[in-house]
Amino acid sequence: MSTLVFLEHHDGELQKDSLGVLGKAAQLGGDVAALIAGSGVEALAAQVGRFGAAKVYLADDPALEAPLPQPRVDVTADLVRGHGFDTVLFAATVLTADVAAGLAARLDAGLNWDLVDLTQENGKLVGKRPALDDTVYVDVGWKSEPRLALIRTGTFDPLESGGEAEVERLEVRLEDFSTRANMIEQAHEESEGPSIEDAEVIVAGGRGLGGPENFGLVEELAKALGGAVASTRAVVDAGWYPYATQVGQTGKTVSPRLYIAVGISGAVQHKVGMQGSNMIVAINKDRNAPIFEYADLGVVGDLHEIVPKLTELLRQRRAA
């Protein structure tokens, strides 16, 4: 197998999920190379060997400054054609979903997306992905090469395996049609505290809170624990809390040490985004709520009574 892993980066840092996919590719074996495309990204290449790449291809060009997909499709397609990679892996993001789709069209290649695992079975690469609203996992394969795959957010943690990668600079050649789009503005949502993907502790609020004004309860508890606030789709759809905090099938996948679910029923579409947490604590007034089937610790009761008391207790402990 000869695998190319497309590495995404933001603000001068390689994205954690991309490095996780690279580590997985190295575990699967064969020749593993990485591609970094951007402008002024040379320093990033030095970090990549530690995560399992024997070689890093560097496409460093001002034309790649904006995070637009088409120029990246050109660079990746050139590289795959020129070096005959049989597998190209991406950690799924808004940008890589576009790049992978463009690459599939350009190379007439098969793309499997939303994968939550990759294995080798009898010498064949097999992907695992959820189906039927995340209620079952199915094995998926490819009929031809190159095999393209997008891996779901939060699936693989970066594994440091040591080592250095050889760096090769690429000549960037872009198609005329790939340079037509310009990035006019890029805005970042301001947020306080750790992001839910990086947080060790998450306190998530659901519809059981009763209204957006009660999210303060969840925020105070998260603050007392030094954690981040997450939410369910029901509250995001109701406009109570921002989408960036949504956990689940159509939101983010998280795996903190501690996940406290407050007023959350535990629907399967929520579960798939948080079941990798080390310890799940649920506070719900309905003892038959599905979340109690997979919580490590369940508290049956009214969140309005329990959460403020828990927050106060934690504050006292911290102060002592």
Ligand SMILES: Cc1cc2nc3c(=O)[nH]c(=O)nc-3n(C[C@H](O)[C@H](O)[C@H](O)COP(=O)(O)OP(=O)(O)OC[C@H]3O[C@@H](n4cnc5c(N)ncnc54)[C@H](O)[C@@H]3O)c2cc1C
């Ligand atoms: C295709 C698809 C994709 C989806 N993607 C997602 C996703 O990414 N993420 C996601 O979260 N959902 C997703 N959903 C929606 C999902 O099916 C559920 O509807 C949603 O998770 C429910 O959110 P909730 O638990 O906040 O609300 P509810 O299901 O309404 O649960 C509220 C809970 O609060 C409890 N409660 C009420 N009052 C109190 C109180 N005073 N004290 C304590 N407990 C109380 C209730 O007993 C109840 O269990 C998706 C659905 C579909 C069909």
